[in-house]
Amino acid sequence: MTARGPLVVLGTGLAGYTLAREFRKRDRERPLVMVTRDDGCYYSKPMLSNAIAQGKTPDALCLATAEKQAEALDARILTRVEAVRIDRQRQHVEVDGESIAYGDLVLAIGAEPIRLPIEGEGADAVLTVNDRLDYARFRERLQPGMEVTLIGAGLIGCEFADDLAAGGWRARVVDIGRHPLGRLVPTALGQALAETLAGKGVTWHFEDAVVRIERDGHRLRIHTREGARWTTDLVLSAVGLRPRTELAAAAGLAVGRGIRVDRLLRTSDPHVWALGDCAEVEDLVLPFVMPLMNAARALGATLAGEPTPVRYPAMPVVVKTPDYPLVVCPPRPGWHCEWRLAARQGHDIEAHCLDPEGTLRGFALGGAATQKKQVLAKAVPDWLA
Ligand SMILES: Cc1cc2nc3c(=O)[nH]c(=O)nc-3n(C[C@H](O)[C@H](O)[C@H](O)COP(=O)(O)OP(=O)(O)OC[C@H]3O[C@@H](n4cnc5c(N)ncnc54)[C@H](O)[C@@H]3O)c2cc1C
Numbered sequence: 001m002t003a004r005g006p007l008v009v010l011g012t013g014l015a016g017y018t019l020a021r022e023f024r025k026r027d028r029e030r031p032l033v034m035v036t037r038d039d040g041c042y043y044s045k046p047m048l049s050n051a052i053a054q055g056k057t058p059d060a061l062c063l064a065t066a067e068k069q070a071e072a073l074d075a076r077i078l079t080r081v082e083a084v085r086i087d088r089q090r091q092h093v094e095v096d097g098e099s100i101a102y103g104d105l106v107l108a109i110g111a112e113p114i115r116l117p118i119e120g121e122g123a124d125a126v127l128t129v130n131d132r133l134d135y136a137r138f139r140e141r142l143q144p145g146m147e148v149t150l151i152g153a154g155l156i157g158c159e160f161a162d163d164l165a166a167g168g169w170r171a172r173v174v175d176i177g178r179h180p181l182g183r184l185v186p187t188a189l190g191q192a193l194a195e196t197l198a199g200k201g202v203t204w205h206f207e208d209a210v211v212r213i214e215r216d217g218h219r220l221r222i223h224t225r226e227g228a229r230w231t232t233d234l235v236l237s238a239v240g241l242r243p244r245t246e247l248a249a250a251a252g253l254a255v256g257r258g259i260r261v262d263r264l265l266r267t268s269d270p271h272v273w274a275l276g277d278c279a280e281v282e283d284l285v286l287p288f289v290m291p292l293m294n295a296a297r298a299l300g301a302t303l304a305g306e307p308t309p310v311r312y313p314a315m316p317v318v319v320k321t322p323d324y325p326l327v328v329c330p331p332r333p334g335w336h337c338e339w340r341l342a343a344r345q346g347h348d349i350e351a352h353c354l355d356p357e358g359t360l361r362g363f364a365l366g367g368a369a370t371q372k373k374q375v376l377a378k379a380v381p382d383w384l385a
Helices: 014-026 045-050 066-073 132-141 155-166 187-199 246-250 289-303 367-379
Strands: 007-010 032-035 076-078 083-087 092-095 098-101 104-107 111-113 147-151 170-174 203-205 210-216 219-224 229-232 234-237 241-243 259-261 272-274 279-281 317-319 326-329 338-345 348-354 360-366
Touching: 007 014, 014 032, 014 066, 014 289, 032 066, 045 132, 045 155, 066 076, 083 246, 104 289, 132 234, 147 155, 147 229, 155 170, 155 187, 155 317, 187 203, 187 348, 187 360, 219 234, 259 272, 272 289, 279 289, 326 367, 348 367, 360 367
Parallel strands: 007 032, 007 104, 032 076, 104 272, 147 170, 147 234, 170 203, 259 279
Antiparallel strands: 083 092, 092 098, 111 241, 210 219, 219 229, 317 326, 326 360, 338 348, 348 360
């Protein structure tokens, strides 16, 4: 079903490299070209939010260089270049002056951090960490004894807060919700996380938002919507991601919240495919590792000539807050269920999200209850069967 011209993959994140590996398991012949605007190092992005306390350098996070990856995958890997245009008629992609022909093109270009509108001349000092280079920048600025203000108490904000506290830094977290992980877990678990991290020195500002940042010498003065003020050394924003869709949209491909693909991971063009943080699979945009691994396995087989629709089982996410272990398996968007506490002993909490028929649609586990992850995941219906 696929043309036999080269397979070109844009992006060398977990999605691009996993897809390339899955493809090469089945096809050692077809030319493979990979393009990335970073240095092409193979690294595990989830490590970025628990590497600081361990003192990991950006280089230590690089598990294999682009050269090593090129050798292992028998691929040509172009680094530090940007794909700027897709010519679907000629099946070419323009990459900083070079035009590369493709038989099939895979978009694995990730997502961009969302930036909230914040006033003040200090607003441009707000950092985000979405790749190794961002991590390098953050780490370079982070000096002993500093205080970091985090915007957002979602998964990544909480992980950084715990990691910074574990490394001896002071962390403040500002969030519009009433407790951390407000959109993912019921109150009891959010409060247990907030209490545990407060015990490690994290300061929380709930039901509030950073509206203005001014410079104060080398420091930054934070102003919140509710009138709180403090000075801080660094500000890290972790308020979510937006799939990179511009390249696809400019080429006339269907985009919604992400680059739209069907269960085969095929876009509205039969020779262009997408997976990972940039993709919207049916109605699902899931910027996590498990979905992209499932997608890479399916697409690797499809591109090697064996059409394989992606399947999503329930995919629990482990929150990397070692001070309070947490596992979340939220209900699939569109599923209606209510959170109930199934068991609780102090901070060991098991919560179920049950639909009106009593079917388990999601769960959240804290402390020792996280051991039930596997058993409960099997009881939740597949997201994409
Ligand atoms: C701090 C942090 C912690 C996380 N922790 C977890 C976790 O614990 N569990 C979990 O499941 N998920 C976690 N995630 C999410 C998970 O890491 C991502 O879903 C996953 O890494 C996304 O991989 P990707 O390959 O789709 O995107 P990316 O890794 O962003 O890769 C995108 C690639 O595209 C390239 N690129 C982009 N545009 C172009 C262009 N125009 N031309 C050429 N190349 C281009 C980039 O250079 C890069 O190589 C975390 C994310 C972050 C930021």
